[in-house]
Amino acid sequence: MKRRLKIIDRILDALKDCETFAIGGHMRPDGDCIGSQLALAYSLRERGKKVVVWNQDPMPEKLAFLDPRKLLSAPRSGRKFDCVITTDCANYERLGAICDCIEDRGLLINIDHHGSNSRYGNINWVNARSASTGELVYQLLKQASWPITPQIADCLFTAISTDTGSFQYPTTRPATYHAAAELVHKGADIARICNEVYQSFPLSRVRLQKHMYSSFKLTQENQVAYFWIRRRDYARAGAVPDESEGLIDHIRDIEPVKVACLFEEIEPELTRVSLRSKVPAIDVSEIAGSFGGGGHQSAAGARIPGNPRTVQRSILKSIKQALLAANGSAS
Amino acid sequence: MKRRLKIIDRILDALKDCETFAIGGHMRPDGDCIGSQLALAYSLRERGKKVVVWNQDPMPEKLAFLDPRKLLSAPRSGRKFDCVITTDCANYERLGAICDCIEDRGLLINIDHHGSNSRYGNINWVNARSASTGELVYQLLKQASWPITPQIADCLFTAISTDTGSFQYPTTRPATYHAAAELVHKGADIARICNEVYQSFPLSRVRLQKHMYSSFKLTQENQVAYFWIRRRDYARAGAVPDESEGLIDHIRDIEPVKVACLFEEIEPELTRVSLRSKVPAIDVSEIAGSFGGGGHQSAAGARIPGNPRTVQRSILKSIKQALLAANGSAS
Known part of the structure; x- marks a missing residue:
């Protein structure tokens, strides 16, 4: 607690x-990132500061309601x-494309x-230990x-809700x-937030879900579920890669499944792999780490170059080994 | 607040x-009902009371973890x-079949x-005003x-979480x-609860979802979504009709959709229709009511005898009329 107050005070002093x-x-x-950015921006503007809010990639449609004045934009160079x-x-x-546009700066604060x-x-x-960056900003x-x-x-509220999978x-x-309670008390409109964030899937997203349900595979006695989204699948669905967010949860939530895996074709020889673990004994950040990626025990990912079939084979092999180790240690 | 304490004190006095x-x-x-029943039962047993916990219908699989000692049972007659x-x-x-088994009683308390x-x-x-009965028991x-x-x-926690659609x-x-915060502080195992309640769909249910995504139809410029589950679809999925619960939400949650509709074949000439409305101007309980059913503005249903094609045509026609009336009143 003391340490936390100390670092917050250091930040406030600097600001x-x-x-x-x-x-x-x-x-x-995602919701945590954008919710945290905008909450900070609104607060600092209230204090009379000049603030730009930048992301390399565009605002996801479902979060646009948080930014009616369109503060959020693509980074531009030549600013100090x-x-x-x-x-x-x-x-x-x-930070992606932001990096080149923030070189001329005083202080860099990383929350x-x-x-x-x-x-x-x-x-x-x-x-x-914090479930979201939004909780830190709070x-x-x-x-x-x-x-x-x-x-x-x-x-x-959006930041906290989305990064905790709705608590x-x-x-x-x-x-x-407790934070959620106070945010609702302060006027967070949960009916609107939950409608926009959780109950308004564009048709393109629904087509991706259809693709997932019709193509996902189960292996290792239904303990592992996986599916592919290739560039042509995005094109057919009329979807952008952003819209795959959360899709993997649907196959993770199949009862016998312990590990879920989504392979996305970024380029013909570059695959984005997302991993989810439903059992504490399997740490998918270790699997992702061994392919140059990272994340948490229960959610991790990596971008892996090479032949897509080889990538799939290697990842499924790693998952199988983790599964064997976990089942072995449990028996 | 005072009134609440008064009624609680009356109950505690009586107990x-x-x-x-x-x-x-x-x-x-459901989760709120069973969570509330079991929380009360555990508490009263701790106080040395003799307690039976009864429901007419069996414990849903996904809630069984709340009752490891199987306190919950079907009602039996001849008890006082x-x-x-x-x-x-x-x-x-x-209360269903419970009614006949609780006639010989002192006091009846209704929470x-x-x-x-x-x-x-x-x-x-x-x-x-309480989001759940579980919150009252808390x-x-x-x-x-x-x-x-x-x-x-x-x-x-299960009672509150399930009856708020996960907050x-x-x-x-x-x-x-705040209640959820204290319950987690007191040891509610959210990892286990959310895994059992929200993240463990049996394969049979997943097959129903696959059926839904591959067969749902959009009409009225994507403002109406509907799909059928026939008895052969349940058989193919290895599912029971209970497992269709909540499926309709997936098509309701498509962005342009205003009314969602699920047709279930009960018998060749008997159709169960479920309706959902996402706009306040369309009251689906009125549509259901005109077919002998009922419900709320946003969720309603009816069982309709007759040729299934005729049932579908009549229902979609009623929805179209409601849509026209709503769009007309909005313009």
Whole structure:
């Protein structure tokens, strides 16, 4: 607790002297990233600061309601900032195209909840026990006694809700629910948020789901489920790669499945692999790590070059080994 | 607040003098019903009371983990109880087969959160602002200062989580999140609960989903989505009709869809129709009502005899009319 207050106070002290801000998030930004960025941006603007909010990749349709004034934009070069804040971004490279546009800066503040964070900032607030970066931003605002407007409450509720799988992931702590309670009290509109975020799938996404259900495979006595999305599948569905987010959960949630895996064709010889584990004894971040990726015990990923069939074979082999080790240790 | 404490105190006073209890729930019991029943049962047993827990219909597979000692059973006649408590049951008839087995009783206590509750008990604690009956039982235990064991925390967390759609329904209040926080603090195992309740679809259910995605139709410029489940589809999936629960939400959640409709073949000449509306201007209980069914504005159903093609045509025609009326009134 003391340590946390100390780092928050350091951040708040630093912010005082800065006037111009860029707030950057990771490639393919999700609800936690964007909710955290916008909540910070709204708060700093209220304090009279000049703020830009940048992401390499565009705003997902379902989160657009958080940004009615379209603060969020693609990065532009030639700007100078007293302070750059990154949210939910485990390493500097994941900022993508933002990197080249924030070279002329005073301070870099890195706020994140990924244990694998490479601590690339001048100030690093990395709390891997926090279920979301949104919860950290919430603590920052509380400690600063900055008012939580309904708009800020919407952003932070969205961040926390999406990064806990709607308060279901084991990372969800009592403090997470208390934060949600206060955000709803402060005006977070859960009917609207949940409608936009969870109950409004575009037809393109529905076509991807159809593709998934008609093509997923089960192996290892139904303990492993996997499917492919190739570029032609995206094209047929009229979908962008962003829209695959969360699809993997559908096959993870099949009762006998312990490990779920999604292979996405980025280029003919480059595959993005997403992994989910439903059992504590299988750490998919270890599997992803051995292919140059990373993540958490229960959710991880990697980008793997090479022949797609070889990639699939290698990944499924690693999963099988992890499964054997886990089943062996359980018996 | 005062009124609430008063009714809780009346209940606690009444419980003191009772030794034998039956705790009953509604037909086709859900997570809120069973979680509330079991939490009460565990608490009363801790107080040395004799308790039976009865439901007409069997425990859903996904909730069985809440009842490892199999307290829950079918009702048996010829028993006498100082007190019968019903949870989550809006009227006496919804107790089903329990009714005949609780005639020889002292007191009847009715704890529920349905606004339509008929207040059939000697003491009625009906709070329609509460998102779940589980939240009421939580308040009762708190007020009584009865310890919330991890097992009780599991039951109440399951009750609250399932009846709020995992903290998403607009009924979810700040107090709901605070209750969830304390239940997790008291040992509710959210990893296990969410795994059992939300992340363990049997393969048979997954096959039904596959059937739905490969067969659903869109009409009226994508404002209406519908699909059929025929008896042969259940047979092919190895599924029972219960497993269609919630399937319709997947097509309701398609962005342009305003009304979703599921046709289920009960017999060759008898169709069960389920309807969902996503817009306040369309009241599907009116459509269902005109076919002899009923429900709420946003969720309703009917069982319709006759040729299935004719049933489909009539229902889609009614939906089209409602849509035209709604679009007309909006313009």
